[in-house]
Amino acid sequence: MQLSARLKTMASYVISGEPAADIGTDHAQLPIYLVLNNLCPRVIATDLKEMPLSRARKVVVDYGLLDKIDLRLGDGLYPLKPGEVKSVVIAGIGGNNIAEIIKKRPEVAREVRLILQPMADSFDLRIMLGANGYQIIEEELVIEKSRLYEIIVAQAGFITIANKIELGLGPLLIRRGDELARKYLITQKIKYEKILLNLSRAQKMHEEKIREIKEILAFIEEVLANWPIPRR
Ligand SMILES: C[S@@+](CC[C@H](N)C(=O)[O-])C[C@H]1O[C@@H](n2cnc3c(N)ncnc32)[C@H](O)[C@@H]1O
Incomplete structure (x- = not known):
């Protein structure tokens, strides 16, 4: 098979x-x-x-x-x-x-x-x-x-991961530090940017959610800026 x-x-x-x-x-x-x-x-x-x-x-x-x-x-x-x-x-x-x-x-x-x-x-x-x-x-x-x-x-x-955002995004994926992991983070960045755009266009206020998404995006951007991250 x-x-x-x-x-x-x-x-x-x-x-x-x-x-x-x-x-x-x-x-x-x-x-x-x-x-x-x-x-x-x-x-x-x-x-x-x-x-x-x-x-x-x-x-x-x-x-x-x-x-x-x-x-x-x-x-x-x-x-x-x-x-x-x-x-x-x-x-x-x-x-x-x-x-x-x-x-x-x-x-x-x-x-x-x-x-x-x-x-x-x-x-x-x-x-x-x-x-x-x-x-x-x-x-x-x-x-x-x-x-x-x-x-x-x-x-x-x-x-043992203290950072909630790192845990949610996949600590072991990020630490692989390979090309597929970088591609994954870029895909996540695009996804969260879209979510942020939709939330900010919505009639209803989503302040808490918007803050959360901004934090995730800042984390991804920092990891990508320092790529490849040192393996722990
Ligand atoms: C898209 S198929 C995935 C098939 C296979 N696991 C794969 O990954 O190729 C999803 C299957 O999960 C079943 N499913 C969804 N929720 C479930 C649940 N709570 N318990 C058992 N089966 C569930 C659906 O009926 C469907 O047959």
Whole structure:
């Protein structure tokens, strides 16, 4: 099976030789890859909705892997029992949705390595992780069809980053100091500039939000001005 660079990178962070779960599996590509490549003996593949889960079941049946890929319907981490798997992948959904999934079931989330790929709101997701006793252990950027994807690997633990803005933007991404990280920061700068423009045009006053965005922009500009930053 040919896996996209995004899914392949996530697969590389799954604890090998141990059972894993893929939350919001849809096409079941990741579970199939993990099992076919002997990275995991067993994978639990879940989805919130019947339709994507039946799509996943069809592909799993085609590969003859129903004995190794356990398909379960349900919201977030609810279909999992604590301790059932060692890694949980949550990819291709919004960061705030991922944050809710983790917050709702700490008895599962705190026992596993979390491999997360938010489609948006990664800033809020990292802040939630820090505020709820999760440590970011690795971060990576993947470029696919000219879109940048952020991959965040986390586990229960403590974050030592004092600066909220650095935490939200991805401390380990920034510290990589490579060309992809610079591209990521430029993309973030453009995004926050647009948000600022829209907020300042809005009828309603958003003073607090505007101040926050200005602080983020000042941080990004400072990091870019001193690029490449010294690796810590
Ligand atoms: C865009 S697909 C991503 C598929 C795959 N994970 C990937 O990254 O390529 C998002 C899937 O997540 C599912 N999903 C969204 N919220 C969910 C939740 N709270 N629990 C389980 N699945 C969810 C959707 O039904 C959909 O099938």
